[in-house]
Amino acid sequence: MKKIIPLMAVVLLSVMVLSSCGYNSMQEKEEATFKAWGDLEAQLQRRMDLIPNLVATVKGYASHERETLEAVVEARAKATSTTINAGDLGNKQAMEQFLAAQGGLSSALSRLMVVVEKYPDLKANQNFMDLQHQLEGTENRISVARQRYNDAVSTFNFSIRKFPNSLTNSLMLHLERKEYFEAAEGAEQAPTVEF
Numbered sequence: 001m002k003k004i005i006p007l008m009a010v011v012l013l014s015v016m017v018l019s020s021c022g023y024n025s026m027q028e029k030e031e032a033t034f035k036a037w038g039d040l041e042a043q044l045q046r047r048m049d050l051i052p053n054l055v056a057t058v059k060g061y062a063s064h065e066r067e068t069l070e071a072v073v074e075a076r077a078k079a080t081s082t083t084i085n086a087g088d089l090g091n092k093q094a095m096e097q098f099l100a101a102q103g104g105l106s107s108a109l110s111r112l113m114v115v116v117e118k119y120p121d122l123k124a125n126q127n128f129m130d131l132q133h134q135l136e137g138t139e140n141r142i143s144v145a146r147q148r149y150n151d152a153v154s155t156f157n158f159s160i161r162k163f164p165n166s167l168t169n170s171l172m173l174h175l176e177r178k179e180y181f182e183a184a185e186g187a188e189q190a191p192t193v194e195f
Contacts, residue, residue, distance in 0.1 A: 022165030036152035075108035
């Protein structure tokens with residue numbers, strides 16, 4: 001009986017220490033970050049799926065605006081070929097390449113919307129209007145998904161740095177900090193619209 005009491009005390013102390021070490025909570029937060037990234041990718045894919053329909057609709061009305069339409073198609077191709085998986089969320093260079101491709105696509109879509117302003121018949125077309133609303137809704141969803149991803153990254157990055165989680169991470173998990181989804185360079189400048 002005398003040997004059992006110290007053994008139980010050690011077991012109880014071990015359970016208390018391990019329960020506050022953050023092992024499970026850090027993994028939970030990393031999974032939340034991966035989920036937020038997956039949600040963001042789903043919204044980016046939705047945009048990629050809508051673009052061919054938008055381009056085809058505009059092409060029917062504005063066939064001589066080939067340069068703008070080709071720029072959108074090229075930007076979409078570049079954005080789809082530049083991917084990042086959840087394992088590379090801590091890789092700053094991979095994230096920068098991905099952000100640059102997405103920024104190029106956003107820029108090309110902005111130029112396409114300027115073309116649309118030149119063609120009143122196109123703006124009145126119900127199919128185009130529906131497509132434009134879907135694209136606008138998708139852009140809003142992407143914005144929300146980016147914000148949620150960055151919130152998850154912030155929570156995760158803090159969880160692996162705070163004590164005692166930092167000890168657990170350095171000794172057992174070796175989780176790396178994740179990169180934020182940042183605005184494309186020049187995003188602080190309002191786009192110029194010329195007619």
